[in-house]
Every structure is written in C-alpha cells, then in structure tokens.
Amino acid sequence: MSFDLLKTDSATRARLGRLHLPNGTVQTPVFMPVGTQGTVKTMTPHELRDIGVEMMVCNTYHLYLRPGHETVRQAGGLSRFIGWHRPILTDSGGYQVYSLAPLRAISEEGVRFQSHIDGSRHFFTPELVVQIQQALDSDVVMCLDVCPPYPVSQEDAAKAVDLTQVWAERCKAAWTGIQESRNPGIEGHSNPRILESSSPVLFAIIQGATYPELRQRSAEQLVALDLPGYAIGGLCLGEPSATTYEMVETCTELMPANKPRYLMGAGYPEDIIAAVNRGVDMFDCVLPTRNGRTGTAFTSLGRVTIRNARHSQDNTPLDPNCTCYACRDFTRAYLRHLFIASEVLGPHLLTLHNIHFFITLMSSIRRSLEQGSFREWSQQFLSSYQQTKEES
C-alpha cells in the first residue's frame, strides 16, 4: 500500500488523496458500501463498478462462520471468490461479536462467543483474526478491537482502550510474521505484489468511547505502533452528533497526516461531510443498503419513503436530479408497485440508487476539494439537504 496525500484544504482539515492497494487505486475521501457476507445485498459487482464504487467492506466474523476462510483461501482470496476485482477492506469481526453473538466473553487472551447462526462455540484471538483476514486476502486488514456500546462508563471504556492496544500489538506481530514468511526476500518469492510495492496492510482502531482523554491515549499509543493506517471505532453508536464530531476531531488531530484515516460506521451525508471537514478519508456504512431494502431513498429532494400511497400514481423519477439506472428508467409509481408486490427488484433498485447517491456525494466532495471550494460546497449542500431531510 501507499497513500498519496494530494491536497489538504486551506479552509478546513479536509484532505484529497489516493490510496494504492493490491486490487487497485482508490480516490479519497471514499465511501465503501458494506458487503457483509461477501455481497453488497441485492447488487451485482458489475452494477457496483458501473456506479463508481471503488472499494467495499466485507466482514471477517460472517465470512469466518460462512463459508469459512479456508474456503475463500482455496478460491484464491475474497476478491476472486466474490467476483469483485477492486480493493476490499475486512472489518475485524470484533464489532459483530459484540453486537450479534450470544454469550460472548472477553478475556485478556481474546473473545469467546457463540455463532448467531447455529450456536456453535468459537474463540477469536488477535492472531486468529489476522490469520483469517490473511486467508481472505483483503487489501486492508483490521486489528481485533474491543468496541463497547454507547453509553459506557469511563472505567469500562478505559479497559477497552487498554485491551485494544494490547491486541493491536499482537495483531501487528502476527501480521509481520505472516508477511515475512510469505515474502522472505525480493528474489525468488512467489508474491508478485511486493514488486508493485502494493501489499495488503494492517490498520489499528482507536477506541475511547466519548471520553476525549481516552481517545487521545488510544490514538497516541496506536500511532506509536507505526501501522500503515488508522481507524476511529466505537462512534456512530447513538451518541449525539456533536459528540461524534468532537471525538473525530480529537482523534484526527493526533493521527499521522501521511496515513489514511477511516471513520467506521459513518453514516449520514451530514456526518460524512463533518468528518471529511475534520480530516477523515474513508467511510463505510450500511445506511444506503439497509434503507434501500426497507424502502427509503436518499434523494436531492430529501428522503423518500417509497411505499407511501402518495407515490402510487407518480410517474416522475425517484430523484429528478439523479442519473442512476433506477432514476433513468423507472418511476416512483413502479418502484412503489415493486415494494407493495414484494418483488426483489424494488429493494434492488432503491439500493442501487442509494449507493449511487453516496458515491456521487463523495465525488462532489472530491471535486470541491480539487477546486478549493469544499467549505462553500458543503455549506450549500447541507443547507439545501437539511431543509429537505424528509421530502414534504
């Protein structure tokens, strides 16, 4: 991996960059749709590529349980297995263990949990999670972290920070060991990636809940490990937006300028813009896909609930200002019919539109950064977008 910081905005802390990864180059700030089980729900990889998606997030916890990382390794890695020939970041699985698995128990050694699918018992250690992601052959591998829910006491948040740090050190050691055994030297090694100086990389995750001093401690300790990139975890869990933004700023102030910064699980367009404003480069969120499936569209006119009866005879597009396939070829009346008739093309087209909306948002952000007009652009976007949060 290498990261080119092309420009830092003069009026804000926003950055324009380029991230070179084994499966391709990504323009930042980037939004990564979530393909939890190795598929962005309802979408083909072909469609994702066509609407300009450059990178996707998959999930270690889910892929470890089903189909199993050895199956993916045998298939030649995740990118080949899922037919997505662009970069993939895999989440470590920590968040899913805490949010999905019943009967989980965290110890110094790792986290014991039962599968949410069949109740089978498993034990994730920092080393195993790195090995799984190495088998998946992700472009960006995430350290196992401890992600407390919101709200959490300062004492528990501090414990999470400490264990996250110890685990990040163990992840780094395990990762370094794997890389050295795979690439003993330039001559005679079997991995052509090193020749392109474009190897997969390990990112650590800053925790600390909503406590600025814990965020600082976590950021400083992890930065000292000198990893290729850093994420901000444990936010967007229900805390007030002002708190999210304050924590993001606390972290980004301490994160190295020459390395990519990833805010996990954000979010709404306003959250993405606020975080870009504070120097974040990478985003992922289930919002466009989950809302698409349940019938809510993000549009330039505000959010649209497509099942609403007032769309039943509406022969206008979902978003008159959008150029996606759903808006070019179909009307609100038809999209509503698909949802009412339980036809999967409905969720599919709304998901496609929503991802297109987020991808277009990011390219508008990048264009404004190129032109040196990010602050003006974002003020203008937010005033018109917030005025129409729910279409009236």
Add this chain to the structure above:
Amino acid sequence: MSFDLLKTDSATRARLGRLHLPNGTVQTPVFMPVGTQGTVKTMTPHELRDIGVEMMVCNTYHLYLRPGHETVRQAGGLSRFIGWHRPILTDSGGYQVYSLAPLRAISEEGVRFQSHIDGSRHFFTPELVVQIQQALDSDVVMCLDVCPPYPVSQEDAAKAVDLTQVWAERCKAAWTGIQESRNPGIEGHSNPRILESSSPVLFAIIQGATYPELRQRSAEQLVALDLPGYAIGGLCLGEPSATTYEMVETCTELMPANKPRYLMGAGYPEDIIAAVNRGVDMFDCVLPTRNGRTGTAFTSLGRVTIRNARHSQDNTPLDPNCTCYACRDFTRAYLRHLFIASEVLGPHLLTLHNIHFFITLMSSIRRSLEQGSFREWSQQFLSSYQQTKEES
C-alpha cells in the same frame, strides 16, 4: 403486427420466422421469460436485454389486482411502466383465476373470483379482460379462456371448449370495437402505430384438454375467427409428454401456416424442441426463473442443485460451456455460499444463468433451422442433454 414465415424445415414441421410488433421485432422460435407482476423476478430489464431476451410475458390477473390497469394506463402503458422497451404479451388471467383465486365461479357471462391477495370480489368478462389488456398496452393480447385442470372428463373439457369459443368471439368484438374507436381512419388519428402497420394484436387460445377431437373442434372454430395468432392452452399441466406432443401436433396441423403459434406454459428444453418440431413458434414458462430462485440450474452438464454440499469447495463455473455473467465471474462455491447465506444475489445469478440457457437454446434452434440442420441438431442436443438430466 405482421409475421414473416422465413422458412419451414424440410425434414420436420419446424419454422423460422419474424414477428413485428409495436415495441419491436422478435425472432421465432422465441422463448419469453415470465414477468408476472411486471418484473421477471430478481432481474433488471437491462440484464434481460443484455442476455438477448426479445419478448416477455406479463399477467393480466396480477396487474389488474396490483397496481391496477388504470395506474399502468396512466403511466403510458406496461412497457414504459416497467422499463422494458421491447414487446410484451399479456396472458388473459384465465389460468390464474383457475389456479390462484379462491371461490371462483364460471358462468356463461364470465368468471367471478376473489383476489388471492385480500379476498376482494371481482368479475372477469371477456370484454373486461380485453379492456384491461388494452389499458396495459400489450403488444399481444390474449382472449379470456376456460382452462380446465388435468385430468378432466371429456364432458367438462367439451364445455370448456364451447365457452372458450363464445368468449373468444366476444373478445374479438370488444377488441375490434376498441381498435376502431382508437383509429377511426388513417387521417387525423392519434395512434402512430397504424402507420407502421404494427398494431397490437389479439390471439385466441385453443383448448380441448387431452381429447384430440375436442382439440380439433376448438382449433377449427377459433381459426374461423381469423385472428392474427393462436395459442395452445391447457397443456403442460402434468399429462404425459407423449400426450402433450400429440395434442400439440393435432392443433398445429389445423393452425394457419401464416400466423404465429404459441404453446402456453412449455417448458423443459425437451418439450420446447418437440413443439418446435411440430411447428410451434412461441414459448413461455416459469421454469428458468422459478428453478433459479430455488437453486436449480439448467446447464450443458445437466441440472445442478447448487445447495448440494459437494459444491462447497468447487471453484469451477456453474456451466463450463456457458458465457453468461454468472458463469464468467463466479464459481459454484460462491453461488452455493450465497444460497446458504440467504443472499438474494444467489437466486438472481441462477435466474440470469437459466434464462441465458433458454435464450441460447432458442438461438441454437434458429441457427440450425437457418442451416437446414434442425433434425440433426435436436437429436444431438437431446441425446447429450438427456444423458445428463441430473448431473452425476
């Protein structure tokens, strides 16, 4: 509409043709995927077009109930409403009333039924069914028929033939009335289609169950109405294949050579080939879509049940001889994973593959007809296909 009969095979009764319809030209023999509710389940119109689908079947009964034909009329017709800019044939709804609706009652006047969705009461007359399809603006409109189940007594089958005949006469009268009121003369009319001599058309449906003399009577009576095309209904309902083929032959012998012939609800590749052999031009069936959704693929190596555990590590394509997107970019192991993980991309990709299989089958049939080698081609296809009905 016009129908060009390009060639009749010298060794069989198979025909090569071209059907000109308001929304485009269709090469025959043609397979029409079924888009019951105005969508071929899981597929985008864009994908259907890309794999070479030329015409689709939609369903009057379903679209009448939801979203309602007036909604579709207001949207500018079905083709525009569903974003499918090629020809559409609408089934009359008779079959669905008999197979889906509870508490149906057939009288001389029409058929009374309750909606399978909400129990609401409705009454289909031949005239109403024609009016609905006119509102849908289908390229090919089907007469309301009486389609008895299999098996049925000769007495009941004869009654169905008689009522089907009376209703076809009423459909023709209603249809003629509508066309005349829409196109009072060449000058000054508002429908540009008449200028292209490419108007929508009405087909009648031959009934008679498995009784050759009833089939003959139905065919002769309906042919006397001089409609632009004819369908064979009431077959592929569980009767032995030999009976199906015998009935098809009985009908096609009496059907006009210069008009398209449509076998409703067929079917398996072997049934399609047998019917082409007996002079049928048009086919529709839910088989590729329904089997795709439940995880069964039609392949050149026989049928594949993708959930089978033996595919779990299989990194070969679904069908090594297929060029569709599902076979080009994905493996059996991944497709199985999608089904096991309940990801909608699984049914989507298997449906895409299955429709591609049927479309390729039809283009192979047409090519063999062009080359005068249909008999040899079909013998070769069937011997290799039947040897591998279930992949071993």
